[in-house]
Amino acid sequence: MLLFAPYILLAFCGAAAFCGALNIVVVSMVEVLGKEEHGGMKAEKREVRGARWLAAVPEDEYVLKGNSACAGCTAMIALRYALKASRATGRKTLLLVGACCMVVCEGVYPNTAYNVPTLDTAFACTASMASGVEAALKSFGRRDVNVIAFAGDGGTVDIGIQALSGAVERGHNFLYVCYDNEAYCNTGMQRSGATPLCARTTTTPSGKREKKKDVPRIIAAHDIPYVATVCPSYPMDLYEKFKKALSIEGPKYIHVLTPCPVSWRFPTSKGIEMGKLAVRTGMWTLYEVEHGVFRLSAPSRRVVLNGDVLPVEKYLRAQGRFNGITDEEVERIQKIVYQELERLKEATARRRLW
Amino acid sequence: MVWSVSAKEAASESDAVRAGTRRVIEIRLHSRGGQGGVTAAKMLAVAAFLEGKYSTASSFYGAERRGAPTVSFTRISDHEIRKYSQIRRPDCVIVMDPTVIDAVDVTEGLKPGGKLLINTENNIDADKFEDYEVYTVNATKISLDFDLKVAGAPVLNVPIVGAVAKMGIVRLDAVRGAILKMFPNEKNVAAAEVAYKMAAML
Amino acid sequence: MQEEVVFVTGNEAVARAVKLAKPNVIAAYPITPQTEIVEVLARYVESGELRSEYIHVESEHSAMAACIGAASMGARVFTATAAHGFLYMCEMIFWASIARLPIVMANVNRALAPGWNIWAELKDAMAHRDAGWIQFYTASIQEAYDTTLMAFRVAEDRRVMLPTMVNLEGFVLSHVMQPLRLVDEAAYDEFLPPVRIPHALNFERPHTLGTLISPEHNFLVQYDNNKCMRAADDVIAETEREFEKITGRRYRAVMKYRCEDAETLVIAMGTLAREAEVACDSLRDKGEKIGVLRLRQLRPFPKAFAEEVKRLPAERFIIIDRAYSSGYGGILAEEVKARLYDLGIIKEVKSIIAGLGGQDVPHEALEKLFMDKQGGETWYGV
Numbered sequence: 001m002l003l004f005a006p007y008i009l010l011a012f013c014g015a016a017a018f019c020g021a022l023n024i025v026v027v028s029m030v031e032v033l034g035k036e037e038h039g040g041m042k043a044e045k046r047e048v049r050g051a052r053w054l055a056a057v058p059e060d061e062y063v064l065k066g067n068s069a070c071a072g073c074t075a076m077i078a079l080r081y082a083l084k085a086s087r088a089t090g091r092k093t094l095l096l097v098g099a100c101c102m103v104v105c106e107g108v109y110p111n112t113a114y115n116v117p118t119l120d121t122a123f124a125c126t127a128s129m130a131s132g133v134e135a136a137l138k139s140f141g142r143r144d145v146n147v148i149a150f151a152g153d154g155g156t157v158d159i160g161i162q163a164l165s166g167a168v169e170r171g172h173n174f175l176y177v178c179y180d181n182e183a184y185c186n187t188g189m190q191r192s193g194a195t196p197l198c199a200r201t202t203t204t205p206s207g208k209r210e211k212k213k214d215v216p217r218i219i220a221a222h223d224i225p226y227v228a229t230v231c232p233s234y235p236m237d238l239y240e241k242f243k244k245a246l247s248i249e250g251p252k253y254i255h256v257l258t259p260c261p262v263s264w265r266f267p268t269s270k271g272i273e274m275g276k277l278a279v280r281t282g283m284w285t286l287y288e289v290e291h292g293v294f295r296l297s298a299p300s301r302r303v304v305l306n307g308d309v310l311p312v313e314k315y316l317r318a319q320g321r322f323n324g325i326t327d328e329e330v331e332r333i334q335k336i337v338y339q340e341l342e343r344l345k346e347a348t349a350r351r352r353l354w
Numbered sequence: 355m356v357w358s359v360s361a362k363e364a365a366s367e368s369d370a371v372r373a374g375t376r377r378v379i380e381i382r383l384h385s386r387g388g389q390g391g392v393t394a395a396k397m398l399a400v401a402a403f404l405e406g407k408y409s410t411a412s413s414f415y416g417a418e419r420r421g422a423p424t425v426s427f428t429r430i431s432d433h434e435i436r437k438y439s440q441i442r443r444p445d446c447v448i449v450m451d452p453t454v455i456d457a458v459d460v461t462e463g464l465k466p467g468g469k470l471l472i473n474t475e476n477n478i479d480a481d482k483f484e485d486y487e488v489y490t491v492n493a494t495k496i497s498l499d500f501d502l503k504v505a506g507a508p509v510l511n512v513p514i515v516g517a518v519a520k521m522g523i524v525r526l527d528a529v530r531g532a533i534l535k536m537f538p539n540e541k542n543v544a545a546a547e548v549a550y551k552m553a554a555m556l
Numbered sequence: 557m558q559e560e561v562v563f564v565t566g567n568e569a570v571a572r573a574v575k576l577a578k579p580n581v582i583a584a585y586p587i588t589p590q591t592e593i594v595e596v597l598a599r600y601v602e603s604g605e606l607r608s609e610y611i612h613v614e615s616e617h618s619a620m621a622a623c624i625g626a627a628s629m630g631a632r633v634f635t636a637t638a639a640h641g642f643l644y645m646c647e648m649i650f651w652a653s654i655a656r657l658p659i660v661m662a663n664v665n666r667a668l669a670p671g672w673n674i675w676a677e678l679k680d681a682m683a684h685r686d687a688g689w690i691q692f693y694t695a696s697i698q699e700a701y702d703t704t705l706m707a708f709r710v711a712e713d714r715r716v717m718l719p720t721m722v723n724l725e726g727f728v729l730s731h732v733m734q735p736l737r738l739v740d741e742a743a744y745d746e747f748l749p750p751v752r753i754p755h756a757l758n759f760e761r762p763h764t765l766g767t768l769i770s771p772e773h774n775f776l777v778q779y780d781n782n783k784c785m786r787a788a789d790d791v792i793a794e795t796e797r798e799f800e801k802i803t804g805r806r807y808r809a810v811m812k813y814r815c816e817d818a819e820t821l822v823i824a825m826g827t828l829a830r831e832a833e834v835a836c837d838s839l840r841d842k843g844e845k846i847g848v849l850r851l852r853q854l855r856p857f858p859k860a861f862a863e864e865v866k867r868l869p870a871e872r873f874i875i876i877d878r879a880y881s882s883g884y885g886g887i888l889a890e891e892v893k894a895r896l897y898d899l900g901i902i903k904e905v906k907s908i909i910a911g912l913g914g915q916d917v918p919h920e921a922l923e924k925l926f927m928d929k930q931g932g933e934t935w936y937g938v
Binding site for chain 1: 580581583611612613614615617618619621622623626628630633647648651758759762763764765767768773
């Protein structure tokens with residue numbers, strides 16, 4: 001349905017180099033942003049911590065070079081680290097990929113860039129196909145497999161939410177990952193339920209009039225054992241949450257904000273920075289809900305609890321998708337963000353998300 | 355069962371139809387939703403089946419609600435039954451709930467000389483049914499005497515099927531067998547036997 | 557050995573067949589008039605009589621998706637649906653066949669809303685005749701049971717590897733009770749080998765199922781699919797012969813009733829064909845040379861049909877359709893006409909549209925329709 005990305009050619013040139021060099025990219029980002037924001041000693045400590053963490057991440061690659069991701073794709077970082085985290089659990093991985101960019105990234109038959117058994121699914125049914133996979137494994141008596149379903153925001157918050165809700169309600173033992181580039185980016189950026197307020201898409205040329213649907217909260221309301229939000233700009237947080245999720249029995253849900261340089265219209269090299277800005281402005285918050293207990297993650301703690309928050313304008317003005325946004329609109333978004341941060345502050349005090 | 359029938363074989367079956375030996379006995383049951391009409395139809399079919407016959411049981415399914423008049427069907431034959439249409443000209447009609455008579459024309463399509471069984475505690479106006487061979491039985495009383503209840507309401511299917519045996523459609527021992535297969539309880543069998551004794555032709 | 561006979565509905569018969577096949581996974585959503593199938597199966601699973609993983613999906617789309625997920629792992633799977641449920645899973649129906657997964661599904665044929673109608677009509681299945689599924693249409697409770705048993709073997713045959721559906725008409729078969737001769741479990745275990753899906757996902761040699769496919773390869777996949785669908789015709793015939801050996805019950809793609817000397821040949825599917833047999837008997841008594849040819853499978857369209865039509869002396873064909881393609885004609889009628897053209901047979905063809913939305917079609921009415929010498933298309937009741 002939505003498989004053919006207009007960016008596929010672009011993808012072939014840039015992606016492989018980018019993903020191959022990812023470890024270096026991650027370290028240097030920590031370095032750059034760390035120094036800018038905190039200076040001297042602190043940055044050095046972070047660098048050491050980063051290096052130590054990196055050493056513990058399995059070296060095996062399950063996303064191979066030559067994949068067709070666009071240059072600067074942050075979703076690929078999420079997938080790459082998810083598969084490494086799965087490896088770190090000592091179990092095998094069975095990957096399901098919804099109809100989304102990640103299918104395009106596999107490459108074209110007879111090639112595939114994913115070095116784990118992979119089942120591509122139709123748009124609406126990533127979670128229900130995962131249910132079938134999990135049931136089959138159970139029937140075979142196999143308990144040594146992590147079933148990981150990867151789908152975009154369109155396939156999760158819009159067309160696939162029924163299947164997802166059903167699958168987590170039924171309690172299947174699998175991890176569902178929504179990588180959220182806040183639009184149907186695979187088909188040229190049409191509005192999805194996850195598109196933020198005022199973002200220009202090809203189907204909302206004057207800006208989206210509604211706010212983003214909060215799906216992590218909806219899934220958390222299913223009372224499943226683990227829900228988390230992450231962003232590839234914080235790879236340690238991301239990796240550790242994937243690992244933790246995979247150590248828990250039952251349905252798990254991780255929502256990844258993946259800035260998309262092509263659709264959001266920012267320079268290819270700025271994906272990590274954009275994710276950091278999202279978190280630092282409170283446009284995206286990192287947290288986890290483990291067995292119902294809500295906890296902010298370190299990068300968002302100071303934003304939510306200490307009021308150490310950057311103005312949203314910094315984030316909005318850095319992206320072409322918000323071109324032409326008025327000051328009133330910026331103010332409206334800012335107000336909503338403050339309200340949201342207030343809500344999260346209360347959630348932290350109550351240790352409940354909802 | 356014969357699945358592919360040659361012209362010759364089928365012709366002989368057709369002769370059998372003409373001679374009346376391959377007759378299908380068609381029975382229609384009138385009841386109200388919740389009284390067990392479908393179960394009665396099934397019990398009759400099972401009884402016939404235990405006699406070595408071929409039978410089918412069905413019901414007209416609609417937007418069902420408790421208490422609404424419903425109809426169920428049983429077909430009995432010596433051969434495989436290939437009719438799936440509704441029964442329009444029954445050989446026998448069974449009225450499990452006498453109040454249905456006021457709501458629907460229970461004898462509609464009943465062949466002249468056909469058999470009619472009515473569950474009633476009162477006398478039936480025989481003139482009204484003079485074209486038919488009418489039987490009555492007080493199945494409700496029998497059911498209450500034997501304390502056959504489901505959700506507080508008397509179960510009518512067991513005594514009704516006992517009374518049908520009196521009409522010569524199925525044998526009493528087959529009815530016994532059917533009841534024991536479906537509701538393995540001697541009390542049910544006893545109720546059917548009493549109904550068999552009590553059922554009387556007008 | 558004593559043959560066990562029970563007295564059950566069509567739905568329960570299908571559930572009993574599935575129990576014998578012991579699928580690894582059952583994923584199903586309830587819908588009238590299919591509900592009893594999934595209820596009985598759920599009971600079997602809860603009581604431990606059947607060791608399947610039962611997925612209580614939240615929709616039919618998910619039911620078929622879960623079946624596809626499980627079959628992609630190499631599991632034997634089953635689902636059941638009807639009418640709107642079938643249409644709701646439409647996307648995944650096509651997916652299952654292109655993915656070459658031997659999923660078995662029972663479809664209890666029912667008409668489509670609006671104007672809610674829960675009664676029999678074949679349009680739900682016939683509208684999917686191009687979906688790449690093997691389609692069986694049954695005409696008795698015994699046949700629904702037996703065909704379900706055979707469906708697993710046909711679908712999982714290495715030469716076929718295609719999803720297979722068994723159709724039984726809503727209420728007239730699903731809810732009617734008839735005697736059912738059961739197949740012995742041990743005999744069936746021997747009849748149905750363990751499932752092995754060659755392209756199932758595995759951890760030893762990881763591969764991807766369903767990635768992008770370019771125009772250079774896509775048509776080859778479809779060509780292959782068609783080749784196997786055609787091969788299925790022979791596999792079905794072989795399976796029916798094997799089944800006959802263990803049960804003594806004889807099924808063929810084309811079931812003939814008094815056809816040999818018939819001048820008029822009635823062609824139909826499902827229970828209307830059986831009702832037509834009753835009408836046929838009566839007309840034979842009146843001296844009419846008439847026979848009934850019942851199609852048990854629509855896809856693959858049986859080769860046997862051409863063989864029989866070429867051989868039989870009939871000069872006039874009457875086709876009964878319980879489904880209609882608006883602006884075109886009775887679906888079976890059009891299929892048959894196309895076959896006749898292929899064979900160079902130009903004879904009188906009459907098309908009867910009857911039984912839509914559960915319309916009751918008694919044999920007396922069929923008799924009249926058969927005797928009506930007018931050709932073309934006739935709608936019963938109009």
